[in-house]
Amino acid sequence: MTSREINKKDYEKLSEWASEYENVKEREAKRSLLVKVFYTEEYRMLAIKNVLFAVMWLFIGGAFALFLRSQAGLTSSGIPVVVSPQYYFQSMTNHVMDMIFGSVFSTVFAVSFYMIPALNGSRLVKWPKIANAGLWIAVLGLFMMNLGGVQNQYLFTFLNPLKASPTWYIGYAIMVVGEWMEMISVLGTSFLGRIPGRLIPTSVGFIVMDMIMMALANISVFLDTMWSLMSPIGGLGINIFGVPNAEIWKGLFWFADHPLVYFAPYTLTGAIIAIIPLYAKRPVYSVRFTRWLIPVLFVLGASVYVHHLVDDPWPLVLRDIFAQTSTALIAIPFAALWLLFFITLGDPRKLKWDAGLAFIFAAAAWNIIGGIQAEPTQPTPSVDPTVHNTLWLPSHFHIMLALYSVGGLLGVLYVVGPELWGRKWYSEKLGWIHFWGWQGGMGLLVTAFAIAGFYGAIRREVAWPAFYEVYYQMAMIGGWLAGFATIIFAYNLILTLLYGEKIKETDLPMWAVQTIALERYGMRREGYKEDEMPLALPADGMIRQVVQTEGSSGGTTRVGVVEGSNGSVKSLRTEPKVDANNEGLKGTLWKPDKV
Numbered sequence: 356m357t358s359r360e361i362n363k364k365d366y367e368k369l370s371e372w373a374s375e376y377e378n379v380k381e382r383e384a385k386r387s388l389l390v391k392v393f394y395t396e397e398y399r400m401l402a403i404k405n406v407l408f409a410v411m412w413l414f415i416g417g418a419f420a421l422f423l424r425s426q427a428g429l430t431s432s433g434i435p436v437v438v439s440p441q442y443y444f445q446s447m448t449n450h451v452m453d454m455i456f457g458s459v460f461s462t463v464f465a466v467s468f469y470m471i472p473a474l475n476g477s478r479l480v481k482w483p484k485i486a487n488a489g490l491w492i493a494v495l496g497l498f499m500m501n502l503g504g505v506q507n508q509y510l511f512t513f514l515n516p517l518k519a520s521p522t523w524y525i526g527y528a529i530m531v532v533g534e535w536m537e538m539i540s541v542l543g544t545s546f547l548g549r550i551p552g553r554l555i556p557t558s559v560g561f562i563v564m565d566m567i568m569m570a571l572a573n574i575s576v577f578l579d580t581m582w583s584l585m586s587p588i589g590g591l592g593i594n595i596f597g598v599p600n601a602e603i604w605k606g607l608f609w610f611a612d613h614p615l616v617y618f619a620p621y622t623l624t625g626a627i628i629a630i631i632p633l634y635a636k637r638p639v640y641s642v643r644f645t646r647w648l649i650p651v652l653f654v655l656g657a658s659v660y661v662h663h664l665v666d667d668p669w670p671l672v673l674r675d676i677f678a679q680t681s682t683a684l685i686a687i688p689f690a691a692l693w694l695l696f697f698i699t700l701g702d703p704r705k706l707k708w709d710a711g712l713a714f715i716f717a718a719a720a721w722n723i724i725g726g727i728q729a730e731p732t733q734p735t736p737s738v739d740p741t742v743h744n745t746l747w748l749p750s751h752f753h754i755m756l757a758l759y760s761v762g763g764l765l766g767v768l769y770v771v772g773p774e775l776w777g778r779k780w781y782s783e784k785l786g787w788i789h790f791w792g793w794q795g796g797m798g799l800l801v802t803a804f805a806i807a808g809f810y811g812a813i814r815r816e817v818a819w820p821a822f823y824e825v826y827y828q829m830a831m832i833g834g835w836l837a838g839f840a841t842i843i844f845a846y847n848l849i850l851t852l853l854y855g856e857k858i859k860e861t862d863l864p865m866w867a868v869q870t871i872a873l874e875r876y877g878m879r880r881e882g883y884k885e886d887e888m889p890l891a892l893p894a895d896g897m898i899r900q901v902v903q904t905e906g907s908s909g910g911t912t913r914v915g916v917v918e919g920s921n922g923s924v925k926s927l928r929t930e931p932k933v934d935a936n937n938e939g940l941k942g943t944l945w946k947p948d949k950v
Contacts, residue, residue, distance in 0.1 A: 365890050368550060372477040373862065373898040379479065393491070396483040398472040398544075399775055405465035406768065406775075408494060410845055412457025415501075417838055419450035424800075426817075428831025433818030440817045441505040447815070448507045448519075452500050455615070456493070456530060459756065462764045463622045464490070467541045467562050469775055470626060473867040474556045475548025476892050482540045489536025496533055499526025518583075521590040528580045531573050538566045548890075556874060556889045557639075557646055561625030564653050565618060572614040572657065616752070617656040619760035620722075624652075624692065626767040627715055629870045631699050633770075634712050638877025640698040648688050655685040686726050693719050710786030714766025717794055718759045725754035728805065744815075746826070747808025750801045757797045757837075765793070765844070774864040778855030785847040792840025799833030861896030868892045 379396045386395070395401050423446050426437040433440055468486065472478045480486060500507075503520035545563045549555055555563070585595040628645060632638055639645055658681040696719055700706060703716075729751050732742045742748060769786060773779050780786055807826035812819060819827075861868075875888045 365550070366893075368890070369476050369893070369898050372479060372548075376478045394484070394487045396480060398468055398478055398480045401480060401483065401486060402465045402469035402775060405461045405468065405490065408490070409458045409461035409465060410848065412453045412461060412497070413841060414845070416450050416453030416458055417841060419446040419453065421834055421838055422446045423450060424827075424831040424834035427827040428824075431819050431821050431824040431827070443817050444815075445503075445505050445507045449501050452497065454761075455756070456534075457497050459619045459760060459764070460493070460534065461490075462761075462768075463565075463619055464537050464541065466622055466626055466764065466767055466771075467566070468544070469771065470629065470867075471541065471544050471559050471562060472548065473864045474559055474629065474871060474889075475545070476863060476867075476890055476898075477544075477548035478863070479544070479547055480540065481543030481547040485536045486540035489533045489538075489540065491533070492536065493530050493533030496526040496528070496530030499523070499529065502526075518588045518590065521584065524580050524584040524589055528577060528584070531577045531580070534573060535570060538570045541566050542570075550890055552886060554646075554883075554887055554889055556629070556871060557642060557649075558625040558629040558870070560646060560649050561628065562622050564649050565621035565625070568614055568621070568653055568657050569618045613659055614657050616755065616760075617652075619756070619764060621652065621656065623718070623760060623763045623767065626771075627696065627719075627763065630711075630715065630767065630770050630866070631696060632870055632873040632877075633866060634706055635699050635701060637699065638873045638880070640695045641881070642874060642877045642883075643881050644691070645695060648692060651688045652685075655681045655688065659685055683730065686730050689722065689726060693723060709769065709783065710780075710790050711766045711769030713787075713790050714762050714769060714793075716766075717790075718763030718766060721754050721758040721762065725751055725759060728754065742808070744813055745808035746804040746812045746814050749814055750804035750808055753797065753801045753804065758794070758801065762793060762797075765789075771864065771866055772851075773855075773858055774866060776852055776855075777860060778851055778857055780847065781850035781855045782847055785843055789840050789844040789847065792843060793837050796833045796835070796837030796840060799836065800830045801833075803827070803829035803833065862898045863892055863896040865896050868894065868896050 383391070383395065383397045383400070391400055392404070395404065422438050423443065426435075426443055429436045438446060468480060472480060499522045503523040503526070506518070506520040507523050542563060545555065545559055582596050583589050584591065585593050587594050628639060700716075706712065728747075732738050732747070768775075769780065803826040807823050808814075810823070812823040812826065871889055871892050872894070875891060878888050879885075
């Protein structure tokens with residue numbers, strides 16, 4: 356089979372998906388906005404819903420954070436100034452849950468539901484009913500966790516007889532079920548756009564790996580939650596599983612809940628792999644090496660739970676050999692990733708900077724800083740138990756979650772957002788204010804926590820020696836600065852959705868067309884075969900439905916092209932034969948000209 360015949364079949368596949376997508380749009384047009392809020396088949400609308408939920412949880416979780424930071428920054432004695440000690444610890448619990456499972460997870464799903472159908476060219480979501488139901492079930496579960504009352508202050512103690520409220524355990528189980536449903540839909544969507552024999556785009560590979568890892572990791576959390584609910588710790592009086600054992604809860608919970616901190620980074624990595632070539636105007640430095648990072652990060656990311664269990668009586672092979680080694684080794688693939696990142700981007704002075712690239716570039720820098728901060732302590736059994744009880748650790752995970760994961764995902768939204776909602780960002784200046792406010796505010800917070808932790812400040816406390824108060828005051832200022840920056844972001848997003856300048860609409864987002872073209876170009880340079888590369892996308896982002904192909908003669912092919920919703924053939928034109936090796940950076944091997 357010649358390369359041209361393969362290319363023609365690829366275009367026919369795009370045409371087939373386009374026909375299915377037209378049916379989706381017809382059904383979507385019949386739904387009111389209220390119905391779309393609860394159920395949508397359109398991949399962009401599903402992504403936008405997740406983005407809006409992410410922003411909502413960012414504000415709710417951020418509000419809990421400001422309660423904490425204000426109370427801690429205004430007094431070191433624990434005397435209620437903003438909240439009482441009971442509500443202080445409840446706010447701590449709710450802040451973590453809302454920011455991770457609400458804001459971060461929703462953003463990950465938004466990126467997944469948007470980027471995968473765009474990159475594979477299908478624009479179709481597999482099992483949209485499961486995806487929509489999963490979103491709402493997860494939201495319900497998270498609200499139940501928030502409504503547990505002051506009893507939820509005990510979440511992070513892992514000490515009997517302290518416990519969370521029954522609604523917290525029930526909500527957690529419901530939320531996990533909702534997450535599973537969304538993950539199933541994401542995985543189905545990735546396979547829906549896969550052509551047998553062809554590799555999926557590298558970015559999609561990272562997202563698929565991420566979903567599999569988290570779906571597996573959530574098994575232990577779900578079992579742990581159900582065990583707790585059915586034991587005396589659950590508060591329901593059922594007590595099927597007998598006397599509660601804090602080690603069971605702690606072990607199963609952290610076995611999965613450390614892999615969850617990679618849920619955002621791995622999808623973020625996939626998005627970054629798609630985006631940085633657009634700024635560098637060349638493929639990622641080594642596509643083959645980048646693809647090998649996927650299984651390596653999967654194995655190591657799923658097994659770094661040791662530094663939560665290092666002082667617990669778990670089997671030696673799990674605690675000190677396998678997991679401890681994984682904790683140390685995971686720095687290596689991340690170091691390789693950022694080496695590829697900086698090599699691909701090249702000289703920063705030659706890049707066209709905007710808020711999106713700035714957030715992504717800063718995220719890379721912060722991940723390196725956070726890794727350097729963690730590696731000497733987390734894998735070391737003699738040091739880790741002490742470090743984990745100081746503010747050194749909140750500094751570490753705020754670097755990794757707020758500055759790296761959330762910051763990086765914000766950068767992704769700045770880049771792909773305009774083609775997601777069809778409008779340019781209302782104000783580039785507001786985007787830069789958001790960037791500097793977020794970086795400055797969270798940077799001040801993590802610095803204050805790191806210094807206080809170095810001097811021995813104990814975390815999960817409501818009172819402390821006055822010596823440490825200056826660091827809590829710095830953290831309070833940083834938290835409020837980041838909070839105001841978030842308000843700027845939301846304001847800019849609302850103005851964009853209402854008044855942003857409309858951009859030219861294409862069937863496929865042009866960022867996806869360009870990144871696939873660059874990836875194929877890089878793969879060709881590295882010796883990949885033409886018929887194993889990801890599906891090429893039309894250079895202009897437009898897909899015409901091929902309805903008939905007549906015999907070719909004189910170096911030309913007659914192609915029937917569908918336009919309009921009735922499927923009629925609007926034009927028949929002559930297409931020159933296209934050499935597969937002439938794709939260059941255009942993003943397509945066989946394409947009709949614009950009509």
